[in-house]
Amino acid sequence: MPRSKSKSVSFHEDVTNDTFHLSETKISDVKGSAEKRTMTLIGKNVCHDSVYINAAKIFQGIRNKKPKDKMLVRYGDDSVSPALTFEDEYSQRVSYELAFNALKYQEFLEEILLDSCVYPCQSIPDELTSLLVVMLYDLQDRKFEAREIFDEEEPVAEVRKIEHFLYSFRIKLAAALARYRIKHDALSIEYILPETIQKQEQRASALPLCVWINTFKTSLQDVVRDLKNKGFTEVESVSDFNRYTYCMDQHCHDVLFFPSSLKEELLNSDLFADCKLLLQDKSRSLAVHSVQALLNTDGDIIVAHVGSHLTIAHMSALRNHSMSRVFVCGVKSSAKADELRNLFNHMGCENIQLLYEDFTEIRPTDPRLQNAKVILLIPQCSGLGFSNPIDFILSEHGDAGLLRDLLQGSVSKDKLCRLAERQLTELMHAMKFKVQAIVYCTSSVYPEENELVVKKALESGVEGHKLKRFRLIPPVFPTCSNPESCTDFFFRTELSEISSGCFLAIIAREKDSSENVSVQDILARAASKGLLGTTAEETKDDEKKQWKVTEHGNGVTASGTKPRRAAFHHHEVPSPSNINTAVSVSKAVTKLRKKNISQPVGYVQPKKPVSPAAGTGLPRVLKHTAHLPSIGKVHGRQMLARKARAERKKVVLKPVEIVFPPVISPYGRPQAGMPTSSSYFDWTGAKSMSDRALPPPLPKSGQTNRAKESAVAARVLKLSSRFTEKVVNLGVPPF
Numbered sequence: 047m048p049r050s051k052s053k054s055v056s057f058h059e060d061v062t063n064d065t066f067h068l069s070e071t072k073i074s075d076v077k078g079s080a081e082k083r084t085m086t087l088i089g090k091n092v093c094h095d096s097v098y099i100n101a102a103k104i105f106q107g108i109r110n111k112k113p114k115d116k117m118l119v120r121y122g123d124d125s126v127s128p129a130l131t132f133e134d135e136y137s138q139r140v141s142y143e144l145a146f147n148a149l150k151y152q153e154f155l156e157e158i159l160l161d162s163c164v165y166p167c168q169s170i171p172d173e174l175t176s177l178l179v180v181m182l183y184d185l186q187d188r189k190f191e192a193r194e195i196f197d198e199e200e201p202v203a204e205v206r207k208i209e210h211f212l213y214s215f216r217i218k219l220a221a222a223l224a225r226y227r228i229k230h231d232a233l234s235i236e237y238i239l240p241e242t243i244q245k246q247e248q249r250a251s252a253l254p255l256c257v258w259i260n261t262f263k264t265s266l267q268d269v270v271r272d273l274k275n276k277g278f279t280e281v282e283s284v285s286d287f288n289r290y291t292y293c294m295d296q297h298c299h300d301v302l303f304f305p306s307s308l309k310e311e312l313l314n315s316d317l318f319a320d321c322k323l324l325l326q327d328k329s330r331s332l333a334v335h336s337v338q339a340l341l342n343t344d345g346d347i348i349v350a351h352v353g354s355h356l357t358i359a360h361m362s363a364l365r366n367h368s369m370s371r372v373f374v375c376g377v378k379s380s381a382k383a384d385e386l387r388n389l390f391n392h393m394g395c396e397n398i399q400l401l402y403e404d405f406t407e408i409r410p411t412d413p414r415l416q417n418a419k420v421i422l423l424i425p426q427c428s429g430l431g432f433s434n435p436i437d438f439i440l441s442e443h444g445d446a447g448l449l450r451d452l453l454q455g456s457v458s459k460d461k462l463c464r465l466a467e468r469q470l471t472e473l474m475h476a477m478k479f480k481v482q483a484i485v486y487c488t489s490s491v492y493p494e495e496n497e498l499v500v501k502k503a504l505e506s507g508v509e510g511h512k513l514k515r516f517r518l519i520p521p522v523f524p525t526c527s528n529p530e531s532c533t534d535f536f537f538r539t540e541l542s543e544i545s546s547g548c549f550l551a552i553i554a555r556e557k558d559s560s561e562n563v564s565v566q567d568i569l570a571r572a573a574s575k576g577l578l579g580t581t582a583e584e585t586k587d588d589e590k591k592q593w594k595v596t597e598h599g600n601g602v603t604a605s606g607t608k609p610r611r612a613a614f615h616h617h618e619v620p621s622p623s624n625i626n627t628a629v630s631v632s633k634a635v636t637k638l639r640k641k642n643i644s645q646p647v648g649y650v651q652p653k654k655p656v657s658p659a660a661g662t663g664l665p666r667v668l669k670h671t672a673h674l675p676s677i678g679k680v681h682g683r684q685m686l687a688r689k690a691r692a693e694r695k696k697v698v699l700k701p702v703e704i705v706f707p708p709v710i711s712p713y714g715r716p717q718a719g720m721p722t723s724s725s726y727f728d729w730t731g732a733k734s735m736s737d738r739a740l741p742p743p744l745p746k747s748g749q750t751n752r753a754k755e756s757a758v759a760a761r762v763l764k765l766s767s768r769f770t771e772k773v774v775n776l777g778v779p780p781f
Contacts, residue, residue: 108449
């Protein structure tokens with residue numbers, strides 16, 4: 047296993063993994079400070095006893111199991127998951143890498159033990175076989191050299207026993223290794239791995255370094271200036287990389303990419319030492335930027351899982367200039383909470399709130415989360431889309447079984463069903479919160495964990511009737527460079543030499559239709575319902591269609607055409623084609639139609655009376671009136687205005703107005719007290735005992751005139767009753 051030859055180097059130096067994450071740095075719990083610290087690493091021929099023990103426990107749980115009749119090397123019972131205790135996160139990384147290497151070369155290592163006759167051995171019980179295989183891999187990786195032991199190291203009896211046993215047979219083991227290479231015509235043991243595993247390791251080693259800028263510590267402009275001073279040049283894309291170069295990400299404005307060959311140099315730079323640049327896979331940056339794009343207020347954010355503390359810190363940095371808080375669920379213990387607080391303080395984060403409960407244990411009505419607007423859900427998944435499995439396990443607290451799944455190239459059906467069921471439960475629980483949107487992100491390549499989970503959750507209707515339904519919305523990022531990665535409403539990046547695999551879905555609450563229209567549309571809709579009265583457009587149209595009437599009643603419209611008039615000749619009821627032009631539609635007529643069951647057919651509710659003009663005996667004259675030749679045509683102009691408005695299909699909610707048909711006066715010429723040219727008048731007469739509206743009072747000009755006027759009024763009442771009955775019988779629709 048390749049490791050640094052020095053015994054003590056900076057904690058930033060990564061000598062065991064090609065995509066070292068700063069999430070593996072750990073602040074000393076003993077001192078409890080957030081100062082930059084160093085860590086004692088193990089050299090190439092140095093490995094602490096505790097690392098071997100933990101690696102053996104991990105390997106015991108993930109090893110390839112064979113049928114008993116084909117099992118030549120026997121292992122102990124692995125029914126109980128062993129408890130792992132790590133001195134620090136670096137030891138944790140080395141333990142997982144050692145276990146993963148033992149898993150990759152399990153067939154080779156077992157054959158070496160059998161061919162050299164080192165196994166079976168009576169002195170090595172089956173419970174120590176996993177430790178034997180793990181330490182054998184490390185021994186051949188050291189070229190069968192002895193391991194250096196530090197005085198301060200606490201010895202483990204089982205480790206020392208296996209170490210002494212293997213070293214005593216080192217010559218036989220080396221000979222068996224040589225025979226195996228000759229048999230398989232392999233220059234080194236790396237060539238005996240399956241081609242898929244070789245490609246996966248090559249892809250992981252060539253993956254560009256993805257970093258994000260910690261705006262708590264610096265800014266994009268300062269980072270660009272520092273990189274320029276260090277001799278770096280910005281290029282357009284990763285395909286243009288050439289030694290000291292970098293490029294900006296096309297989706298996230300605070301994400302940079304560097305060539306993988308500069309890893310060690312960058313990690314030892316002051317930009318990383320001061321946490322100004324933080325190394326993390328881009329898939330998590332995509333998730334937090336999706337949340338950021340959905341927030342336009344100071345709403346809070348719920349992070350459903352602790353996952354990587356770098357994801358939480360990145361989310362916190364993006365909300366640096368707002369009053370938002372980031373609530374993190376599932377911290378579980380005070381020790382973990384203290385560790386996270388130290389890490390966040392070291393990176394400058396101040397707007398993070400830690401919750402001990404698991405996300406599914408928190409009620410949607412929890413008062414702490416009432417201001418939350420978006421939920422970031424990154425559930426536990428199979429993780430086969432992640433380029434480096436060790437990084438995924440350590441940063442996301444993933445299952446070590448991923449290492450076995452990666453070698454097999456697939457996940458078992460039972461495991462996939464369990465993961466999908468848990469993901470669906472968590473997503474449905476998130477939908478019960480009164481939030482605006484949910485960002486769902488995985489590193490899985492299986493539809494069962496991705497789009498199928500989202501679709502099932504949306505179809506469940508778990509929101510209930512009190513909350514608006516969720517729906518899928520398109521990704522918040524620009525069009526992908528690879529069109530195949532952006533299908534439907536889901537965002538995907540495929541596993542490749544330049545990126546890890548990622549699935550991203552955003553669901554948001556449905557909005558009212560009023561939220562999707564312009565201000566002008568809202569005002570027009572309100573005016574059509576009579577909430578704003580007559581609109582400016584209607585006023586202009588009415589003015590254009592004013593009748594220009596002569597004293598003899600022969601007028602033209604504003605366009606030069608003669609007006610259409612609904613007049614009764616010889617006191618006849620108008621034809622059905624003219625009825626619509628004589629009736630003004632309103633909501634009150636609807637009520638009138640409903641009352642027809644219990645009221646006479648000829649009953650009509652007149653318009654509410656208005657006060658007569660001050661100082662006269664005449665009713666009040668309406669604005670913009672024209673004069674008609676007789677009192678029987680008082681309302682001609684009003685009927686035509688209503689007709690024009692109906693043609694525009696704009697219904698204005700106003701008080702009831704029933705317009706009576708024109709009446710031919712029995713007099714040959716205008717009588718005294720009657721105007722020579724007609725005008726529009728409102729009916730202002732009081733109701734009689736029979737609930738019939740009486741005509742308005744006329745000016746006092748003699749008893750004779752009064753008698754004649756009474757006759758005219760009686761004729762008008764008779765005709766109006768007949769007209770109303772015809773309207774009702776014809777079924778003219780109400781407004």
